[in-house]
Amino acid sequence: MARGAELAAGIICGSMENAENAQLQGAFERAGVRAVQVLPEDIAIGVSLGNDFFHDKVVIDDIPGFVIRGIGFTTLARSFYRLDLLYALERRGKHLINSARATETAMNKALASVALDAAGIPTPATLVTENLKHAMSAFDKLGGDVLVKPVYGSQGVGIFRMQDRGLAENVFLELFRNGHVLYMQAFHPWSAPLGMAINNPFDVRVIVIGDEVVAAMIREGTAIDRWKTNIHQGAMPRPYTPSREVRDLSLASARALGLDIAGIDLLHSARAGGWVVLEVNCAPGWTGLSRTCNVDIPAMIAGHYRRVLTR
DSSP states (O other): OOTTOOOEEEEEOSOTTOHHHHHHHHHHHHTTOEEEEEOGGGOEEOSSSSOSEEOSSOOGGGOOEEEEOOOOSOOHHHHHHHHHHHHHHHHTTOEEESOHHHHHHHHOHHHHHHHHHHTTOOOOOEEEESOHHHHHHHHHHTTSOEEEEOSSOOTTTTOEEEOOHHHHHHHHHHHHHTTOOEEEEEOOOBOOOTTOOOOSOEEEEEEEETTEEEEEEEEEOSSTTOOOOOGGGTOEEEEOOOOHHHHHHHHHHHHHHTOSEEEEEEEEETTTTEEEEEEEESSOOOHHHHHHHTOOHHHHHHHHHHHHHHO
């Protein structure tokens, strides 16, 4: 970028009605960065047409970088195209936070689990399959207590626990008949780390920006028998100062997936006897965390973008 030139940023998002995206745009403006929200479906890729990209209102070619806040929920073909768009932006010199590869990996729980395991990060035993025989064998191997999750998804939506073998076989068979892929993990009961006063099932959400843990909170379930700890599922948040182990695991998880910005969910597991990484989110929400920890995550993201684009 030429000295003195105005820095610009694009925010690629799945919705123009999201309050957090508007907060991020405002944080960019306060940081002296001209920012605009764009939906991926409104961007066209050009080849030998005079422009690299087309948009009715925004000159995409003039924007040096983009923060990826989501690509929206749509058909399989359009989802692949929107990932192609991220790769095309990078191929044509745009800096993406997070990168196309990192976004693709983190959005896909199967790829994310493989990446975490390859990096030696403790994470629940997992099976991903279209095959009923493999599914039932793994169900037994995992002790007959598993979580079934959508390969794509967040906020605890679509996750259910299976503890009955006959019911599990019927559910898995129905999933396969309807063209779904099974993503199944061992269920990990929680345990309280030494010195932590906690009464109900909980997990920890950590936000990483760049190479720094910038905020963390505990999400505690509302009752001893409520194992879901997402705020959207009713969990109660409170600030948390992460231990060195939790910090190291969080930073290592972000690196394993290649993420500049990440939300890492960790659980202190009775089954594993320590911390395990449950999921890594490439476009974490911050409303509950900002309110709980009194931190300005949008300003931190805008500052990180400015540092990366001007160094």
